[in-house]
Amino acid sequence: MSLGEAVPRIAPRPVDVAAIERELAGLWRETSSASEGGPAILRACMSNLVVFCADPEEARSAEPEIAAVVERHPSRVMLLVAQGTPRDDALDASVSAMCHLTGPGRAVCSEHVMVSAGRRALAALPSAVRGLLIGDLPTSLWWATREPPPAGGPLFGELAGLADQVIYDSAEWKDPAAGVVETARWVEESARAAVSDLAWRRLKPWRRALGQALDPERLPGALAALEELDLAHGPHGLPEAWLLVGWLAGRLGWRPRRARVSPGSEIVWGFDGPAGPIRVTLRRLAEGPPALRGLELRWRGGGGPRRARLEARAADRISVSFGEAAAPELVLPVPPAPRAELLVRQLPKLGRDRSFRDALALARRLAEALLP
Amino acid sequence: MRDTASHNPLVVGLAQTLLPQPCALVIFGGAGDLARRKLLPALYNLLLDGLLPASFAVVGFARTALDDAGFRAGAREGVERHSRRTLEDGAWQDFERRLFWVRGGFDETEAYTRLSERLAEIEPGCGLQGSRIYYLSVPPSTMVDCVERLAASGLARRPSAQGPWDRIIVEKPIGRDLESARGLNAALGRVFDESQTFRIDHYLGKETVQSLLVMRFANSIFEPLWNQRYVDHVQITVAEAEGVGTRANYYEEAGALRDMVQNHLLQLLCLTATEPPWALSADVVRDQKLAVLNCLRPLSGPDVDRFVVRAQYDEGFVHGVRVPGDGAEKNVRAGSTTETYVALQCFVDNWRWAGVPFYLRTGKRLPKRASEIAVQFKDVPHILFNVGGDEPLEPNVLTVRIQPDEGMSLRIATKLPGPKVRIYPVRMDFRYGTTFGDQSPEAYERLLLDVMAGDATLFMRRDAVEASWTWVGNVLEAWERAGAREIPRYPAGSWGPSEAEKLIARDGRRWRTP
Numbered sequence: 095m096s097l098g099e100a101v102p103r104i105a106p107r108p109v110d111v112a113a114i115e116r117e118l119a120g121l122w123r124e125t126s127s128a129s130e131g132g133p134a135i136l137r138a139c140m141s142n143l144v145v146f147c148a149d150p151e152e153a154r155s156a157e158p159e160i161a162a163v164v165e166r167h168p169s170r171v172m173l174l175v176a177q178g179t180p181r182d183d184a185l186d187a188s189v190s191a192m193c194h195l196t197g198p199g200r201a202v203c204s205e206h207v208m209v210s211a212g213r214r215a216l217a218a219l220p221s222a223v224r225g226l227l228i229g230d231l232p233t234s235l236w237w238a239t240r241e242p243p244p245a246g247g248p249l250f251g252e253l254a255g256l257a258d259q260v261i262y263d264s265a266e267w268k269d270p271a272a273g274v275v276e277t278a279r280w281v282e283e284s285a286r287a288a289v290s291d292l293a294w295r296r297l298k299p300w301r302r303a304l305g306q307a308l309d310p311e312r313l314p315g316a317l318a319a320l321e322e323l324d325l326a327h328g329p330h331g332l333p334e335a336w337l338l339v340g341w342l343a344g345r346l347g348w349r350p351r352r353a354r355v356s357p358g359s360e361i362v363w364g365f366d367g368p369a370g371p372i373r374v375t376l377r378r379l380a381e382g383p384p385a386l387r388g389l390e391l392r393w394r395g396g397g398g399p400r401r402a403r404l405e406a407r408a409a410d411r412i413s414v415s416f417g418e419a420a421a422p423e424l425v426l427p428v429p430p431a432p433r434a435e436l437l438v439r440q441l442p443k444l445g446r447d448r449s450f451r452d453a454l455a456l457a458r459r460l461a462e463a464l465l466p
Numbered sequence: 467m468r469d470t471a472s473h474n475p476l477v478v479g480l481a482q483t484l485l486p487q488p489c490a491l492v493i494f495g496g497a498g499d500l501a502r503r504k505l506l507p508a509l510y511n512l513l514l515d516g517l518l519p520a521s522f523a524v525v526g527f528a529r530t531a532l533d534d535a536g537f538r539a540g541a542r543e544g545v546e547r548h549s550r551r552t553l554e555d556g557a558w559q560d561f562e563r564r565l566f567w568v569r570g571g572f573d574e575t576e577a578y579t580r581l582s583e584r585l586a587e588i589e590p591g592c593g594l595q596g597s598r599i600y601y602l603s604v605p606p607s608t609m610v611d612c613v614e615r616l617a618a619s620g621l622a623r624r625p626s627a628q629g630p631w632d633r634i635i636v637e638k639p640i641g642r643d644l645e646s647a648r649g650l651n652a653a654l655g656r657v658f659d660e661s662q663t664f665r666i667d668h669y670l671g672k673e674t675v676q677s678l679l680v681m682r683f684a685n686s687i688f689e690p691l692w693n694q695r696y697v698d699h700v701q702i703t704v705a706e707a708e709g710v711g712t713r714a715n716y717y718e719e720a721g722a723l724r725d726m727v728q729n730h731l732l733q734l735l736c737l738t739a740t741e742p743p744w745a746l747s748a749d750v751v752r753d754q755k756l757a758v759l760n761c762l763r764p765l766s767g768p769d770v771d772r773f774v775v776r777a778q779y780d781e782g783f784v785h786g787v788r789v790p791g792d793g794a795e796k797n798v799r800a801g802s803t804t805e806t807y808v809a810l811q812c813f814v815d816n817w818r819w820a821g822v823p824f825y826l827r828t829g830k831r832l833p834k835r836a837s838e839i840a841v842q843f844k845d846v847p848h849i850l851f852n853v854g855g856d857e858p859l860e861p862n863v864l865t866v867r868i869q870p871d872e873g874m875s876l877r878i879a880t881k882l883p884g885p886k887v888r889i890y891p892v893r894m895d896f897r898y899g900t901t902f903g904d905q906s907p908e909a910y911e912r913l914l915l916d917v918m919a920g921d922a923t924l925f926m927r928r929d930a931v932e933a934s935w936t937w938v939g940n941v942l943e944a945w946e947r948a949g950a951r952e953i954p955r956y957p958a959g960s961w962g963p964s965e966a967e968k969l970i971a972r973d974g975r976r977w978r979t980p
Contacts, residue, residue: 136900168901299516302516307520308476310473411560424520
């Protein structure tokens with residue numbers, strides 16, 4: 095068996111919800127005695143990770159991502175699945191462990207608890223979680239469903255109340271405008287938890303690229319003199335685009351003035367900036383991933399170039415070109431960003447992210463313009 | 467240090483507010499062992515993590531007959547063999563096109579002219595504005611020459627508020643005694659400002675070493691105990707299983723005291739003993755470390771024999787393999803008295819540490835590779851559980867493991883299960899490798915990134931280097947005065963000579979097994 099290779103997962107065993115903790119303890123006792131001759135099994139745990147899926151299909155697609163996450167961020171996983179049991183008013187549970195080799199003869203395992211709830215048993219899920227949280231460890235709630243968190247109603251409220259951090263992904267929301275508005279409202283009202291949208295994490299290479307491309311040492315005065323921003327995004331990538339515009343506006347002191355929504359695929363916003371008006375155009379591409387694909391910025395005056403273009407090249411780099419030059423002057427690597435990778439990077443960040451909150455607050459204003 | 471966030475509103479809130487700045491890194495000795503094993507793999511991993519500046523170039527410079535293609539091939543081999551992550555073709559292509567080679571001797575004036583011309587040719591194509599880092603991975607004897615020729619050829623510019631900058635990285639050893647360290651520092655100082663000078667001690671880039679300050683000052687439970695009232699003594703160990711091997715030429719001139727104690731061990735001692743810095747800026751942290759060095763009780767004359775043990779390894783077994791003694795290693799001169807092992811006891815004479823001994827030891831051909839700092843706390847009163855002394859209680863020990871298996875552990879006494887009160891020492895353990903799934907970056911990754919960002923916190927300042935040489939110099943002087951003589955020996959694969967055991971045993975203590 096080579097390093098990094100997964101040790102066969104300890105098979106899920108059904109268990110009564112009240113007996114989960116006892117069953118987990120038994121699992122470890124059995125595992126350590128059964129591993130004689132095999133790898134030494136170490137139980138590792140950095141966090142409690144509560145994952146909510148709205149149906150069994152979502153849970154099936156989340157499972158491999160959870161396995162990838164715990165390999166880098168070992169956790170006690172509590173996977174909650176709505177509509178996951180034929181019994182309408184019951185909770186079904188199983189326990190297992192996810193393991194991988196970390197050195198010769200040494201495997202690290204994370205506990206994995208799955209609790210499925212019938213439609214009328216959803217309200218009981220938080221109580222199951224509450225009894226399973228390991229004290230003194232951070233708790234993160236991954237809202238792994240296509241509905242925005244506030245759509246989860248009281249269930250979401252209770253689960254979020256148990257968590258130090260709430261993570262969601264706006265990339266595939268069915269109604270992005272309503273989702274952004276409701277979520278931003280919840281974030282503004284939520285005093286406790288750290289909140290993160292994985293779409294915001296996807297923007298990090300773009301933010302870094304913009305920071306480097308328009309660094310005042312490189313292009314003195316360009317940031318202050320921006321007058322146009324054109325932004326292209328894939329289908330369902332609108333929340334990400336709003337977040338980027340919200341972030342730029344917040345950082346550069348722009349205030350939104352008015353929006354013009356063209357039928358089809360274009361939204362044009364007017365902003366007032368410290369040095370004059372700024373026109374922002376958001377364009378939806380017909381196809382491609384639900385993410386930001388490119389930006390073009392233009393600014394007034396100055397002796398140097400007055401235009402910068404940032405484009406996603408393949409999945410792993412952003413190219414930056416200036417002026418009329420066709421060839422990129424900078425190429426920035428973009429670390430791989432599947433959802434599991436983004437989660438791994440987000441989980442240890444338990445602080446309040448002010449930049450995100452500010453960007454989301456402004457994104458809300460942009461989204462509201464689309465609501466009836 | 468440039469706080470990028472204050473100039474550029476778009477980097478506020480990004481985790482890394484000190485952005486590495488676009489630059490060319492010129493590696494003097496670019497085809498050498500350090501470049502292939504450490505520097506190039508570190509740069510490649512930084513690229514994979516998206517941490518390298520957007521515009522970047524690496525220029526290898528040495529007499530070796532290479533061209534760009536040859537340098538790239540060697541770099542690829544180095545990355546394939548030594549990178550902590552496997553080589554990916556796409557990323558490699560991106561990395562490779564930034565690698566260049568300039569051939570020339572470090573003592574040839576024309577070579578510096580060629581270097582200057584090649585940089586001027588490369589930089590515009592790589593989007594660079596002329597900022598450069600010169601990494602001197604060269605024999606100590608050539609360092610001054612390199613620095614002076616850099617100046618003479620106009621490649622070294624003093625810092626200015628605007629425009630491109632130059633920085634220089636120098637590898638240890640910074641001199642071989644106080645006088646030569648002062649000489650090298652003076653040569654550096656004639657050409658580069660201290661703010662441009664980065665003296666690297668790769669130990670300071672290690673994750674656990676950085677974590678030491680976090681452990682001490684981000685937890686409320688340790689600091690109140692971190693003083694002479696509660697600490698019995700501290701042991702700092704840097705053990706190597708390898709012999710002098712291919713470094714015999716250098717090591718014969720240096721020895722363990724110069725090679726390890728003057729830099730790595732004293733730096734670890736500084737971090738262990740320092741007062742809380744009032745800020746995390748480079749100069750504040752380094753001021754506090756300097757204060758520790760200034761408090762080290764000088765050793766001189768008879769103290770050296772009493773408090774310092776040096777030794778050489780004999781033939782023996784390491785990990786079950788028979789290995790030769792130091793005298794039988796290639797390039798070790800007959801009758802050599804160069805020490806391969808040092809153990810010493812020292813005191814930090816300040817209010818916090820008054821009377822607390824610090825035991826330091828380092829050696830080659832010890833049973834295993836292990837570096838750790840162990841803080842042993844005082845015994846509890848002999849009243850309840852150890853009245854008779856038949857079953858003495860083991861003291862609490864907080865151990866910070868630096869390598870391998872980075873982490874820390876705390877030994878505590880607990881009751882064995884059963885009807886009787888029987889006490890047993892157990893270890894509460896934290897391991898980076900099993901607690902955090904991610905690999906720790908290599909020390910050189912962090913340190914190179916810091917130089918690109920202009921952050922000198924983890925680098926040794928001139929005054930600290932000279933202070934540590936002042937302290938170590940007393941020992942060297944005493945050894946010099948004693949003349950060449952037989953020094954104690956220890957079998958390879960043991961934890962050192964019996965003299966070292968006696969050094970600590972006379973205080974009623976014993977060395978730990980790391």
